[in-house]
Amino acid sequence: MTVSPSGASMTKIAEPNPAFTKMVEKGGPGGETLMLCYQCGTCTASCPSGRLTAFRTRQIIRKAQLGLKDEILPSDDLWLCTTCYSCVERCPREVEITDILFILRNMAVREGHMAEQHKKIGENMLKHGATVPVKEEVMKLRVKMGLPENPPTTVGNKKAMEDFRKIMEECGFDKLMKGGKK
Amino acid sequence: MSGRYAFFLGCVAPLRYPGIELATREIFKSLGVELVELEGAGCCPAPGVIRSFDQTTWLALAARNLALAEQKKTDIMTICNGCYGSMFEANHIMQHHPEEMKKVNDVLSKVGLKYNGAVKVRHFAEVLYKDIGMEKIKAHVKNPLNYNIAVHYGCHFVKPTRVKHLDDPERPRILDELVEATGAKSINYKDKLMCCGAGGGVRSRDNKTALRMTEEKLKNLKKVNAQMIVDVCPFCHLQYDASQNDLPGYNIPVIHLSQLYGMAFGLPRDKLGLEAHVTKVNL
Numbered sequence: 001m002t003v004s005p006s007g008a009s010m011t012k013i014a015e016p017n018p019a020f021t022k023m024v025e026k027g028g029p030g031g032e033t034l035m036l037c038y039q040c041g042t043c044t045a046s047c048p049s050g051r052l053t054a055f056r057t058r059q060i061i062r063k064a065q066l067g068l069k070d071e072i073l074p075s076d077d078l079w080l081c082t083t084c085y086s087c088v089e090r091c092p093r094e095v096e097i098t099d100i101l102f103i104l105r106n107m108a109v110r111e112g113h114m115a116e117q118h119k120k121i122g123e124n125m126l127k128h129g130a131t132v133p134v135k136e137e138v139m140k141l142r143v144k145m146g147l148p149e150n151p152p153t154t155v156g157n158k159k160a161m162e163d164f165r166k167i168m169e170e171c172g173f174d175k176l177m178k179g180g181k182k
Numbered sequence: 183m184s185g186r187y188a189f190f191l192g193c194v195a196p197l198r199y200p201g202i203e204l205a206t207r208e209i210f211k212s213l214g215v216e217l218v219e220l221e222g223a224g225c226c227p228a229p230g231v232i233r234s235f236d237q238t239t240w241l242a243l244a245a246r247n248l249a250l251a252e253q254k255k256t257d258i259m260t261i262c263n264g265c266y267g268s269m270f271e272a273n274h275i276m277q278h279h280p281e282e283m284k285k286v287n288d289v290l291s292k293v294g295l296k297y298n299g300a301v302k303v304r305h306f307a308e309v310l311y312k313d314i315g316m317e318k319i320k321a322h323v324k325n326p327l328n329y330n331i332a333v334h335y336g337c338h339f340v341k342p343t344r345v346k347h348l349d350d351p352e353r354p355r356i357l358d359e360l361v362e363a364t365g366a367k368s369i370n371y372k373d374k375l376m377c378c379g380a381g382g383g384v385r386s387r388d389n390k391t392a393l394r395m396t397e398e399k400l401k402n403l404k405k406v407n408a409q410m411i412v413d414v415c416p417f418c419h420l421q422y423d424a425s426q427n428d429l430p431g432y433n434i435p436v437i438h439l440s441q442l443y444g445m446a447f448g449l450p451r452d453k454l455g456l457e458a459h460v461t462k463v464n465l
Contacts (some may be wrong), residue, residue, distance in 0.1 A: 048376050082229050083381050088341070115387045117386045125227065141457065145455055167239070170242070177235075
């Protein structure tokens with residue numbers, strides 16, 4: 001809180017952080033379109049998630065333009081986008097909104113902001129090379145239908161799974177799932 | 183590289199709805215199209231979660247799948263919008279950003295693989311529509327279907343159109359035509375192109391929000407008396423199918439296009455894996 005000349009207290013206004021803005025712009029393909037946004041709000045109006053929640057696409061993009069790192073990275077809103085691309089299709093400025101959200105989410109994860117449920121998915125990946133765990137009743141059904149019990153994927157294929165895990169380790173994914181920083 | 187396709191299974195189809203896998207194998211066999219087994223392929227990896235966590239890992243794992251298909255000298259064919267979206271976009275990034283391709287190949291070299299960018303990523307519905315064609319499909323329909331079907335495109339089949347150029351993002355037709363080739367009617371409904379709610383890691387992180395989106399869709403489907411939902415994505419399939427267990431008052435069967443074609447081509451019911459469905463299929 002700061003105090004205005006008239007003596008009334010004011011909420012502290014976040015200062016723009018151009019260094020963070022630069023990081024988003026250079027954070028991956030699509031990031032370079034960040035500053036093209038002129039805040040028309042077509043994205044927010046097109047968002048099926050925003051229709052039901054307080055998630056506002058336009059606002060996240062504005063915050064990214066201003067570099068308001070601390071307002072973006074820990075927020076739950078960042079994870080309400082279903083990556084449906086409706087906003088991207090309609091954006092008159094061709095801002096790669098979904099790509100920018102991916103960049104911001106990657107930054108959030110590196111800082112340790114990750115839901116437990118999402119860490120679970122990371123664990124499934126490290127274990128089976130799949131997002132969902134293996135269920136015994138489905139394996140039984142596979143056999144009953146005449147399919148091999150294990151699909152011809154990383155599931156049940158030791159060598160393939162070793163390679164798959166090695167790639168994840170090479171990229172630092174295993175450490176990332178344990179709490180951020182690569 | 184066409185005429186034969188490396189069959190990419192993904193995770194949800196083989197591990198939750200094996201009927202989708204088997205029906206796909208059977209309908210392509212009927213159509214005389216060779217599906218090459220892609221032994222040891224992994225997760226695509228999932229665009230909503232893994233790409234959200236770490237793009238480098240996402241890109242490298244997608245490239246591993248593409249490199250495996252490249253070794254077989256085939257394009258890769260998916261039965262899932264998520265797998266299609268992930269590998270299509272990853273491929274696009276590598277083909278247009280040499281520095282990303284180099285980074286990825288440095289990682290792949292640790293497991294003795296290299297990707298040169300020669301593979302095309304195809305969605306099975308697109309293969310049916312473009313490579314096989316309506317006439318041939320219609321000729322294979324042994325049991326013409328007579329249902330009112332609500333088609334669900336999902337998000338990553340035609341979008342983003344800036345890289346895919348498949349169909350119109352606001353008024354696509356491909357799936358409607360593919361469904362109507364069986365004799366069924368594709369009915370219109372409010373917010374037809376809206377997301378099922380599952381993507382982007384929302385289903386796992388915030389199931390309530392995902393459910394509310396699904397309910398919105400189901401409400402609109404009920405209003406027009408849809409007899410079934412037909413999807414082309416096992417993840418949308420899972421979301422619609424499993425969610426109806428948590429949403430009282432809904433009982434709309436969820437059928438993957440491969441299963442619908444199985445019905446129309448006269449495949450025995452036990453090859454469709456319908457017993458894995460949470461929402462019972464009484465059709």
